Amino acid sequence: MLLVTGALGNVGAEVVMALQRRGVAVRAADVNAAAIQQRFGPTVEAVPFDFAQPETFAPAFAGVERMFLMRPPAISDVKRFIFPAIDAAQRAGVQQVVFLSLIGVEKNHIVPHYKVEQHILSVGMPYTFLRPSFFMQNLSTTHRAEIRDRNEIFVPAGRGATSFIDVRDIAAVGALAMAENGHANQAYALTGSEALTYSQVATQLSEVLGRTITYRKPGLLRFLLRQRAQGTPLAFTLVMAGIYTTARLGLAGGVTAEVQRLLGRPPITFRQFAKDFQASWQPTTRSALAV
Ligand SMILES: NC(=O)c1ccc[n+]([C@@H]2O[C@H](COP(=O)([O-])OP(=O)(O)OC[C@H]3O[C@@H](n4cnc5c(N)ncnc54)[C@H](OP(=O)(O)O)[C@@H]3O)[C@@H](O)[C@H]2O)c1
Known part of the structure; x- marks a missing residue:
């Protein structure tokens, strides 16, 4: 069983769909489980999951081999809200965490992603750090209205210049790291x-x-x-x-060749x-x- 947190978000939803296309068993977790079921249909198991409600952790992590972890943008206090989820996942026997981090995080120690990476390393959980550049989809979400209404x-x-990446490429790498072996203890800087x-x-x-x-x-x-x-x-x-x-x-x-190398196709x-x-x-x- 593979677990995807933030399953209704930009990247999480694409990870769920990429795993569905691979035909593997997926459990999708987000605050609104009914919305998950409606979006992905019956082949995905939907569970309610809230970083602010630790009682949702155990049912989400039970029987999970690998998980996709994302930090919701609104959560800045990762010590309070994200670390306990990582600890609970480890206790539940999750064997690898694929964490949606940030490009350049290794040189930028003030961002919450750095703290999350460090916590994962400190508890000794096998990891894959996805470190993407700026999402193309920011233009179809955050900046959508100004483009649509004011051109x-x-x-x-x-x-x-920005080395924009499509979230579908991040998700494809995430799904690869979850569904196939050989990606434990790796960090991938992902760009277009x-x-x-x-x-x-x-x-x-x-x-x-x-x-x-x-x-x-x-x-x-x-x-x-x-x-x-x-x-x-x-x-x-x-x-x-x-x-x-x-x-x-x-x-x-900065442009990297990681998407091409990992997926065998250009970004x-x-x-x-x-x-x-x-x-x-x-x-x-x-x-x-x-x-
Ligand atoms: N945007 C970029 O260019 C960029 C680049 C590199 C890295 N990143 C990182 O990528 C992450 C964001 O990914 P994304 O764009 O896929 O996120 P997103 O679209 O904002 O999705 C976040 C999901 O998490 C859910 N959520 C909110 N609060 C929660 C809670 N307490 N517990 C559980 N789930 C909760 C949200 O539900 P609701 O919608 O109901 O709140 C939503 O479904 C951030 O950590 C960001 O720093 C972003």
Whole structure:
């Protein structure tokens, strides 16, 4: 039995589907078990799981050989909420944890992912650390509305390039590490095959969508003010500001060959992602009127 936490999230849902395609037994865990069953159907076992409710741990971990672990973005106190789940998994006999971490985490000790990796290492549980770069799907989720309704990308990344990755590639590597042997005690830095500036992203989106999407290149202050006006929680705005500043400084463009090496095929390109997700940015009748 393989367990996927965050099964309704961007990456977790794709891991569940990748494991389903492999025909292996999957237990999918998230806060809303009914929504899991509705989404994935009867071939997946749905369990309620909440990092804030330790009583949900034992039923989720029972009989599990390997698990996909993710840290929900809203959880920053990983010592309080994530470490106990790792300890419970180990007690229940889970033999390998595939953790959704972050690229560069080995040099960035303030992020929660680093603390989680260190805890997994300290308890001696076999691990696979997936360390992905910035998700392409941030553009179809977090930045969806500004692209769909205002035809713009409004992030303070300057002219810096980012080695975007499609979450489907992260999930394919995660499913591989869970369903096949040979990935214990490995850390994989996962990126797409190219680094793109946000101007290039806007150009590719424009070509795919058949309308002009403009990269506004705001400074940090304008970005912060815009996010405040939109009612984005300050903590999330600050995380985004840090991520886009890293890109602006030219530190987010590193490309690795790990996806190609592990999956035996090139990573999904940004253009392919844009085609596959183009429905996300189609103006609705209401938003079209608002423009
Ligand atoms: N975005 C990026 O570019 C990027 C890059 C590298 C690494 N990462 C890391 O990837 C992770 C996010 O992955 P994702 O995008 O797949 O996440 P996501 O889409 O935000 O999914 C998180 C899932 O966890 C659920 N959840 C929330 N609180 C929970 C709790 N207390 N217990 C159990 N489940 C809970 C959420 O349910 P609700 O929706 O009901 O809250 C949701 O289904 C983060 O750790 C992030 O730092 C992100």
